[in-house]
Amino acid sequence: MLTSYRAKGQVYHGCLWVLKRLAAIVGAGQTRFGDHPDLSVKELFAEAYREALGSVDKGLDAKKIKALYVGTLGVGGYQIGNVSAALADHVGLRDVAAFRVENACASSSFALLSAVQGILSSQYDVVLVAGVEKMRDMSSDRAKYWLGVSGDTEYERLAGMTFAGHYAIMATRYMHEHSVDKKYLSMIAVKNHYNGSLNPKAQFQKAISLEEALKAPSLAYPLNLYDACPTSDGASVLIVVKAELAKKFTDTPVYVTGFGAGSDTLALHDREDLTGLRATRMAADQAYQLARIKSGDIDFAEVHDCFTIAEIMAYEDLGFAKRGKGWLLADDGSTKLSGRIPVNPSGGLKAKGHPIGATGAAQTYEIFHQLRGTADNPSRQVKGAEMGLSHNVGGSGATATVFIYQR
Numbered sequence: 146m147l148t149s150y151r152a153k154g155q156v157y158h159g160c161l162w163v164l165k166r167l168a169a170i171v172g173a174g175q176t177r178f179g180d181h182p183d184l185s186v187k188e189l190f191a192e193a194y195r196e197a198l199g200s201v202d203k204g205l206d207a208k209k210i211k212a213l214y215v216g217t218l219g220v221g222g223y224q225i226g227n228v229s230a231a232l233a234d235h236v237g238l239r240d241v242a243a244f245r246v247e248n249a250c251a252s253s254s255f256a257l258l259s260a261v262q263g264i265l266s267s268q269y270d271v272v273l274v275a276g277v278e279k280m281r282d283m284s285s286d287r288a289k290y291w292l293g294v295s296g297d298t299e300y301e302r303l304a305g306m307t308f309a310g311h312y313a314i315m316a317t318r319y320m321h322e323h324s325v326d327k328k329y330l331s332m333i334a335v336k337n338h339y340n341g342s343l344n345p346k347a348q349f350q351k352a353i354s355l356e357e358a359l360k361a362p363s364l365a366y367p368l369n370l371y372d373a374c375p376t377s378d379g380a381s382v383l384i385v386v387k388a389e390l391a392k393k394f395t396d397t398p399v400y401v402t403g404f405g406a407g408s409d410t411l412a413l414h415d416r417e418d419l420t421g422l423r424a425t426r427m428a429a430d431q432a433y434q435l436a437r438i439k440s441g442d443i444d445f446a447e448v449h450d451c452f453t454i455a456e457i458m459a460y461e462d463l464g465f466a467k468r469g470k471g472w473l474l475a476d477d478g479s480t481k482l483s484g485r486i487p488v489n490p491s492g493g494l495k496a497k498g499h500p501i502g503a504t505g506a507a508q509t510y511e512i513f514h515q516l517r518g519t520a521d522n523p524s525r526q527v528k529g530a531e532m533g534l535s536h537n538v539g540g541s542g543a544t545a546t547v548f549i550y551q552r
Contacts, residue, residue, distance in 0.1 A: 164402035164436055164551050168261045169391035171398050172201040172384035173510040178498030179348035180281045181378040186217075186225055187235040189380035190277045194236050197273075197382040202395040205271070205384065207236075212272040213243045214260045216253025217502035220280045232275065241273070247502075250451065251539035252276060253381065254505025254546040260385050261401055270387050276503035277380040296541050297412035309373060311413060311541040312452035313365035318419040319454060320367065322469065327367050329472040331358035333453040334371040336481055337489050341496025343525040348377050348498030372453040377498035381506035383513070397517045402532075403438070403549035405431025411543045420469075424545035425462035425536060432534075432547040433464075440464030443549075444530040445486060445515065447508035449538040450493040459536055460488070463547070482525055490515060490525050505537040505546065516552035 174196025176189050184192070198205060215229040225231045229243035246256040253276025260272045296302055296311060319325060335355050341347035353371065361370040384394075391398035407427025410416050416423070433439060440463055448463070450456035460471035465486060474480050480488035491497045491511040494504060512533040520526040533550045 164400070164438070166388035166400040166402060167404070167435075168264045168401045169386050169388045169398040170383055170401065170509065170513050170550075171386055171391055171394040172197045172205065173382065173513040174198070174200060175346055175381040175503075175507055175510045176379050177346045177348075178377045178379035178500055178503070178507070181279075182282060184378070186228070186277050186279055187232060189279070189378065190232045190275055190382070191236050193275070193380040193382040194273075197384050201384060202397070203393065205394055207238060208240065209271045210238060210273050210384075211241055211269045212260070212263055213238060213241045214246055214256035214272065214274050215244065216246045216248075216256035216274075216276040216505060217278055218247060218249060218252055220278055220283070220501060232277070238273070248544050249539035250449070250499070250501050251505055251537040251544050251546055252502045254508070254535065254537035254548070255406070255544070257383065257385070257506060257509060257548065258404055258406060258546055261404060264385060264387055270390060272385050274383040274385055274506055275380065276500075276506040278500035278502040279378050280376040280500055281378045300412050300414065307365070308541065309365040309368055309452070312454055313368045314413060315419050315458065316367050316452070316454035319458065322420055323472070325472045328355065328359060329475050330367070330372055330453040330457065331355055332475040333450065333456045334358045334495060336475070337450060337493040337495040340482060340490050340525060341492025343522045344492050344497060345521055347492040347496050348375055349492070349496040368452060368454070374451050374494035374499040377500040379498060379500035379503045379507070381503045381510050383506050383509055397552070399513045399516045400551045401548060402551050403432040403434075403436025404546065405429060405435065406544070406546050407431070408544050409542055411540070413541060421458050421462050422538065422542035422545060424542055425459060425538065425547070428545045428547040429463050429536070432549050436549040438532070438549065442532055443486060443534045444532050445490060445527045446488050446534040446536065447491060447511050448488055448493070448536040449504075449545075450489060450495050451499060451538070453495065455538065456488065456493065463534065463536060482527065487527050490520070490527055505535070508535040508537060509548065509550075512550050516550060
């Protein structure tokens with residue numbers, strides 16, 4: 146008979162450490178990301194919602210859902226008012242408390258954080274988390290304007306700064322301080338486009354060569370077209386329950402065992418360092434401490450790669466590499482699907498797409514299926530993974546979340 150005892154908040158059963166289970170994900174759904182000119186925000190949400198319900202192995206009566214947390218920026222400024230209530234009503238959820246959560250590109254990961262806190266408070270047993278965005282039905286100039294509101298309006302956007310410009314400044318500083326060649330940024334694009342080519346829900350499903358990545362048209366030096374993620378339409382939905390109830394819905398739940406959030410200055414000129422994100426480090430420290438693990442315990446991760454330099458900085462901020470050494474993981478293949486710590490098996494924002502409000506929940510959708518061994522393409526299934534991490538950034542790094550998951 147196995148003996149068990151507690152140590153540092155964990156439970157030890159024979160030879161298996163079981164982390165404290167804060168909440169459980171029992172279902173998840175996601176639309177394909179990309180162009181959906183014929184689908185409204187409501188219809189995108191409904192598609193992801195139906196898939197999420199259908200993914201609950203033992204079934205779920207929608208009447209058990211008592212809260213809906215919707216992450217969305219409302220790009221364009223003319224999306225549905227009172228959007229959380231409108232989405233709930235559209236799919237027939239009449240008896241829920243509906244919340245809208247907005248934190249730029251990290252909106253739906255902060256929605257997930259709010260949902261987990263709602264469960265931990267014992268207010269709710271079963272909740273829905275959603276992210277949704279329509280970005281492809283406006284001009285590129287208007288899209289740039291609405292992306293810019295996630296940064297500092299007075300000192301950056303009104304002075305002509307774009308998000309490509311923000312990350313170009315970070316990339317330039319990083320390359321200068323650490324003597325890094327541009328090709329290592331392009332290696333991130335090559336890796337993530339390959340992963341996206343295996344993902345039927347990715348916006349870009351085409352692998353590219355390093356030569357193609359390096360020769361792409363310039364956006365803002367040193368970044369070019371292949372260093373940037375696209376604008377996208379899409380939705381993602383998660384079903385989150387109390388950990389002790391998870392087995393009523395599925396034999397293979399995915400548990401949330403740690404989470405954290407951090408923030409930093411809105412404007413780049415107020416930051417002490419431009420080669421990493423303080424908000425990410427804060428969020429990661431909280432998540433690791435709550436889960437009582439170290440970065441080396443993570444088997445794979447979905448990280449925020451809105452630009453290729455963002456993924457390299459994330460390697461360091463999350464503790465996967467020492468400061469100034471993240472680019473080496475791109476060089477030695479550590480973060481490829483076959484590497485020691487695969488990063489962005491979905492294709493990341495870079496290839497999967499980035500419908501702002503849907504991104505954080507979509508990262509969790511990917512981790513949910515990877516940990517259950519149900520990735521939609523066996524070629525991109527991370528073998529033997531037991532613990533995953535998601536990392537979602539708001540804007541140019543003013544906000545961030547990190548979640549730890551265990552199968």
